[in-house]
Amino acid sequence: MTHRGYPREALAGFGLTESMIRLSIGLEDPEDIIADLEQALSRL
Numbered sequence: 001m002t003h004r005g006y007p008r009e010a011l012a013g014f015g016l017t018e019s020m021i022r023l024s025i026g027l028e029d030p031e032d033i034i035a036d037l038e039q040a041l042s043r044l
Contacts, residue, residue, distance in 0.1 A: 011017065025033055 006014075008018070
């Protein structure tokens with residue numbers, strides 16, 4: 001479920017901020033997930 005449908009006040013009540021990201025991770029190899037995240041974050 002995404003947090004886009006909630007107003008800021010509700011997100012704050014859940015302890016969420018607009019600067020957070022949501023990761024949905026399945027059964028991938030952990031090393032592949034780490035490599036993907038490192039690649040994505042290196043571009044910021």
